[in-house]
Amino acid sequence: MQIYLPIAEMSVDVFLLLALGGGVGFLSGLFGVGGGFLMTPLLIFIGIPPAVAVATEANQIVASSVSGVLAHWRRGNVDFKMGLILTIGGFIGSSLGVLLFSFLRDIGQIDLVIRLSYVFFLGIIGALMLVESVRAMRRRIAPASAGRQKLHKHTWVHGLPMKIRFHRSKLYISALLPLSIGFLVGVLAAIMGVGGGFIMVPAMIYLLGMPTVIVVGTSLFQIIFVTANVTFLQAYANQTVDVVLALLLLTGAVIGAQLGAKAGAKLHGEQLRGLLAIMVLGVCGKMLYDLLATPSAIYSLGIGH
């Protein structure tokens, strides 16, 4: 059954969209990730204009993050103070990102930048995760002698000004650090059509040193505001948010995520991370292939200037 998407201005099979939403939802439930980094490329692959895919996916991530954060909130796993500071950085970053997006679209380079960003960030994150999970699996087989570990390492980062105490995260660090992480992820969220959890989560663990248990909840909390900001700005400045598309994806995603979460409970953490790493590298590889392979058409149409 075909449905005409009013903003994307094309007709797509309803069941294809529901299946996409369900499939990506299942994986995001399974791995505990947002799924934007899978959905946006898939939407582009099926022919949705990149500008519409990125903006609409931001809208969908608002919903899936709300759904996810409520569960974490009930368990008290959200550091609101940290979330607020990340959000401030994210607001500035994503606003700038939307401006940058419009500019790149006008000069005809947005497709290239989207693909390059995917190749670069997914490549790094995927490789790191793969190495990490292989190591973890080895460690499980041959447990190393448990040495005493320090709670925090002291580095130059702790010498930065504007120090703030984060009780929930048991941290006393400079606000500049979460501000700039929020900023960077905000820019990427706007350009890549993702929530940015796949960068935010490792950054919170390794750069900020937050306890793992509150990382996901806090990340989801700030993603709601950043993607809401992207949704608003894209809708306002570029009119590229397709609510019909977002609703269809969302319906599939909500159901898929529940099934995925159940399936995920049966797998080991490091196996999950290994699988996720392979998937991340898969998307990265496809994007890289598209950049390197001779395109089917050398010329492409851009409407307007």
Place this chain on the structure above:
Amino acid sequence: MIRVATRAFCVLMLVASGFGPARAAQAPLVADLSEHLVAITTGFAGADVLLFGATDAEGDVVVVVRGPSRPVTLHRKGRVLGIWANTASKYFSRAPSFYAVAASRPLEDLVGQPELDRHEIGLEHLKLEMPLAKASENVAMRWREALISAHEEAKLYQDVVGRVAFLGNRLFRAEFHLPANVPTGRYQVQVFLIRDQRVQSAQTTPLIVSKIGVQAEVFDFAHQRSALYGIIAIAVALFAGWLGNAVFRKA
């Protein structure tokens, strides 16, 4: 489609019997469309438009369908450090957003090049305004051809000349397909009557392609009240997220 064809056939019979000849005595050419409005609704997956008409005596007929003109930027990819990127672009101030031709005989047998140029019949005779090329005419020609083939790729320009079918000597019909990605706006359907290698008579009929119903409302709302649209999109997402969580918790 069958319904439309049947209706059109009835009209054709009407034109043939009585009413037609009386009109045709004054006008050498009469033609009309099966519908003047192509409505893009929720289930829209392209549409067929039927044109039918009559001539006052024997002659050939050419039909041209043109979408509203719009500015277009054409990008060309090139290799930079092994990566394919847009390396050059050209701005065309106006190009038809849709273009299709149908004729009762091959165009080159019907009428000379100057006539084709004057009436912009056939893709190679389209006037495509582009900034004066600093480079040679050759380069400008290549951009022009690329613009046309990019439109053909998107199914917006038809690369083959369609058929105008005659029923008897004077009644004719032609069919056009508008793909699902057809641009909206006011189209022009031009019908030319050709005799002795020249255009003897012409008629232009408008065709409106428009979003209708929910589709139109969502589109207009997104463009006219963008800020409110954005806020509603966020509110819908917040509610859907909460609903998903609430339903799941109970289950």
